Amino acid sequence: MIGIFIGIAAVVALISIGQGMQNAINEEFSKAGADRLTIQPAGGFAGAYVSEKLYQSDVDVVNRVKSVDFAVGVIIQTGRVKYKGETEGASIFGIGSDEETRRFIENVDFFLVEEGRQFKSIDNNVAILGSNVAADRFDREILLGEKITVENKEFKVIGIQKKSGSPMHDNMVRITIESAQELFDLEKTEEVSMIFAKVKPGINPSVAAEDVRKALRKDHNVKEGQEDFVVVTAEQMIEGFNNILLVVQVVLVGIAAISLIVGGIGITNTMYTSVVERTREIGIMKSVGAKNGDIISIFLMESAMLGFFGGILGIVIGLSVSKAVEIMAVSAGVNVLKAYFGFELVAGALIFSMVVGTISGALPAKSAARMNPVDALRSVM
């Protein structure tokens, strides 16, 4: 039974956490808005390991696409942040300070400001901090109006973001795109890490994405299929993440399934022992009229019960583990990961463990039924 409950516990915990993660990602993306397009250089993810590049001129191209309401280029880099002698790494997020960008940002949950204000176009050397950067990363909380140093340049904190639950956004230092260009030597090239675009109301995001692709292809002078950029709708992004998650989950559940098989073998072993121990009992039952089918169902029922109780134990432990992971995640600052406790998960795991129990009991039950009543009655055990 130990094998069964460990196996079920592992499967339940993995599915619970996996489902919770999926829910968290879906939620995160729906916060970001379904009408958003993300344009990235081809061959990389979020600015890492990218050989192709995007430039401010691309932002202008996207802005001219008819189905696009508004597009903005951002710079995402990692940088050192110094505050009162302490240095920490953070992601530095450079974004425009003009009126239109601000309106765009104000509609996105991740960029809401709790204290202070958003950028104004006249701002220079100012920063808005993610809630974690302000509250937790440094020994002392960073307060509004204080100074921090990003990559040897001083910035005045003019805003602190509302906690969004997304680790990426809660740990960022937001500065104006001009400051970012200066910090990372991108003034000349006008390179951007990513372009965000908002689709015009009433237009299907995937149609707009295709328009953007067409325009950029023309501008970059490349053929379809050889693009040096990627345009992703929010929906595709969710899908992409979910696919990755699914693969991870399938692999993990597959590993857990191995322990279930081991558990099943354990049940088979237990049942064989039980059949041998109860040979005489089987003989007695046969002598009073038990048919082979009756004996089989008695032993199958028993092994299904073994599976059932193993399953209950496994579900309890599995859900506790995933709850513990959730608590750990929250204490690590990731408060969007909620362990998933669905009825169908519990019911499915229970049914599954009973099925494993039943299958494992099949062979021993058959051997019990095949016993000759005369020999069985003569057995001393």
Place this chain on the structure above:
Amino acid sequence: MKKEKPIIELNDVKKIYRMGEVDVPALNGVSLKIKQGEFIAIMGPSGSGKSTLMNMVGCLDVPTEGKIFLDGKDISKMSESGLAQIRGKKIGFVFQKFNLLSTLTALENVTMPMMFQNVDENVRRKKGVELLNLVGLEKRSSHKPSELSGGQQQRVAIARSLANDPEVILADEPTGNLDTKTGRDIMVMLKKLHNDGKTIIMVTHDPDVGKHAKRIVLIKDGMVVSNHKE
């Protein structure tokens, strides 16, 4: 009050066990007729084949050769579950070692045979209580076998043998594990069942027990050597 119709008929029954290359005959051509309502003792020394004979009559085993008719039906070529069906309905077993299930209470042991005939639970319970009453153990119905004396266990076994109203009671050394006095009580009970019209077939090696029967069949070396009425 004996009815003349044979309930069990054995026709030149042989049972041969194969031990490696050697054939060991346990029954060597036994023919026997048992009429309904008889009380018969099958006697013989150990190794004579009397247990094998009882297993045949009790449908626990099938003969290598020959035919066995129970109630006019040939059971010698029946399938395993067909035999189980007959055992459950027509035959009640009483064993030397009682053979009660140790995990079940007296009442559950008595009602178990009815379970295999798919009798409704309420009917089972009612009949089980009745039968425990009959053997005088109504106060012990929730006791496990380990909490009962040998004589009480054998009485539970007798009650169990009656659960499906069988025509034949097969008793294999029913007093073998009991002291003389308790054994006598059990014999009284079997005689009473005989008087109520049950066919009783008893296997024993003890002449004192055998003399309770109305007919004694003596088996030796797998053959019937004498067959007489008292």
